Amino acid sequence: MxxxxxxxxxxxxxxxxxxxxxxxxxxxxxxxxxxxxxxxxxxxxxxxxxxxxxxxxxxxxxxxxxxxxxxxxxxxxxxxxxxxxxxxxxxxxxxxxxxxxxxxxxxxxxxxxxxxxxxxxxxxxxxxxxxxxxxxxxxxxxxxxxxxxxxxxxxxxxxxxGPMALFYNKDVYDQYGLTVPTTWDEFHEQAAKLQAADPSKYLAGDFGEPSFTTSMIRQAGGHPFTVDETDVTIALDDEGAQRWTSVWNPLLEENLLDTKTATWSDEWYVALGDGSIASIVSGAWMAGVLTNSVAEGSGSWRVAPMPTYGDDPTTSEMGxxxxxxxxxxxxxxxxxxxxxxxxxxxxxxxxxxxxxxxxxxxxxxxxxxxxxATPEYFGGQQINEVLLDSSKNVAEGWQFLPWQSYASSIFSDTVGPAYVNHTDINAGLEAWQAANVKYGNEQGYTVNAD
CATH class of the missing domain: 3.40.190.10 (Periplasmic binding protein-like II)
Structure with missing residues (x-):
């Protein structure tokens, strides 16, 4: 990708x-x-x-x-x-x-x-x-x-x-005594620790990306989209979605994520290079993005398994x-x-x-x-072993909407305000669901909200 x-x-x-x-x-x-x-x-x-x-x-x-x-x-x-x-x-x-x-x-x-x-x-x-x-x-x-x-x-x-993993800046982690998180609870702890030590740095960023959101819901066990030809069910409030928001809402509400730096912007690449953003949860292709676009990070970055929910090894895929x-x-x-x-x-x-x-x-x-393979950029780490393990644990049974491009285009108007105002993501997901139900029915599908 x-x-x-x-x-x-x-x-x-x-x-x-x-x-x-x-x-x-x-x-x-x-x-x-x-x-x-x-x-x-x-x-x-x-x-x-x-x-x-x-x-x-x-x-x-x-x-x-x-x-x-x-x-x-x-x-x-x-x-x-x-x-x-x-x-x-x-x-x-x-x-x-x-x-x-x-x-x-x-x-x-x-x-x-x-x-x-x-x-x-x-x-x-x-x-x-x-x-x-x-x-x-x-x-x-x-x-x-x-x-x-x-x-x-x-x-x-x-x-x-695009099996997902945690890409992290080892130099920043070492400087602030951070521990590589293995669970989302630990991720929250380390995010708070870094912010307390240096408010100019964030453990990670999230500008409100629809593909990231759905990938995270997928890892949490959610199945928000069920498609049987022209019959579509949308459940952006299912158990998996709520499991994810229970982790992500506190991060937003406590201002522990960088929600202002737009992903893929010049400022984002600079933040990855100077350590202002210390981690990225993303697909395997991120290794190539870092290598080709964040040259100043060479030797500093490493790859760890995607944080999980307790002992559940399930991961997700993005891209x-x-x-x-x-x-x-x-x-x-x-x-x-x-x-x-x-x-x-x-x-x-x-x-x-x-x-x-x-x-x-x-x-x-x-x-x-x-x-x-031991890429120099990642300090000689055999990163593909980590990524392969992730690919073997990707949550199964995932489906996309037949109009996923349109759904993504209205994400910023429905879920986006939660990132701007550091408020409850569930309300945004509810609005996103309602807009997609309306749109799908207008396009000739039979769409229901579960």
Missing amino acids: THRATRRKARATTALATLVIAGLALAGCSSGEGASDQSLTPEDLDAALEAGGEITYWGWSPSAPAQVEAFEAAYPNVTVKYVDTGGGGAHNLKLQNAVTAGRGAPDVSQLEYHILPQFVLGESVQDLTSLGFDELEDDFTESTWDSVALYDGIWGLPQDA GSSHVVMNQSENKALAAAFVRWLSHDPESVAIFMESGGFPSTVADLESDAFLG
Whole structure:
């Protein structure tokens, strides 16, 4: 997962995307593209590679150009036109515009896991089940496979994973005598200790990010979104959500978190570099973000397991993306063959990992080379062992809303005030739920609040 823009830029893009995502009503989402082609077989993929042709691929991964070059070298009859869309809201907006217009979509697209359901329900992506992709299930981690195996179909292949961990600045921890927290109760204790010692420093920050909030609810055992095709239940006040807010509310109310520094802003990177923010609870891809964007922190940062609720080892996942075949593709067999190579071929995965990506393939995650890596940035720590352990304990059964982009765009207006005013998050979650129930019903879904 790559974050190139500041939060302010991201908000501007999301505002534009909201106008388009608002058109994701059940009747208009597919724009007449129709259902997936189930006449294709695994043999068609190999035949397509031999016959060759040209396909277009949209994405944002730093490794994509090198992967395309390697693929074309292996299959000289195939040409892949790669378009770097920038990722995030800009990518989703561009892709949804093409879907809505009924033309202009690529053959293959990178899609974040939380966005995939809305394109699946809109019949915009190809079901890959008939192509033998179901036989690849055991090659991927359970949580990432569950992100693409939806609604009785297989709608893509995982690219990366975002098992969560605690990234912390060891120098700051040592300077103030902090103990690496293993539970959320200990996290609160250490946050209070640091603030008491130096009010200019925070153990962590939280600017009010919807993806972080839902990931935290997931770890706590929450299932706020239940989707059965067009029937949706929203329960942002379930036991798991309340378990999380019981931990997070005191941190906000006691001003123990930095809620003013926008995530991904220049100020945020500076705070990570000078120790003003001493920890980050985030996905595995954060290792690459720190390494590439916070050079002054080299040698100071370490990785520890995500704090838990007592003895419960459950973790969560944040971020990650897949590769899909768009239904507009006129050469679905060749596009599917490229997706299979892109996400599954050892050469492709190796290129992705060399760029700092965290793989979703079990063999690579458990390889000696991966687990034994000792990056200098993290003081020679074997950080991948920590991240792999997290990936094995990610809470199962998670679902996203079919309109997750829109839901994220209204988070700051509903839950955001709790971060600004240091008040009860539950009230914000209640408002977020009500707004999503209203929106979903307006778009043709049957939405209930549990």
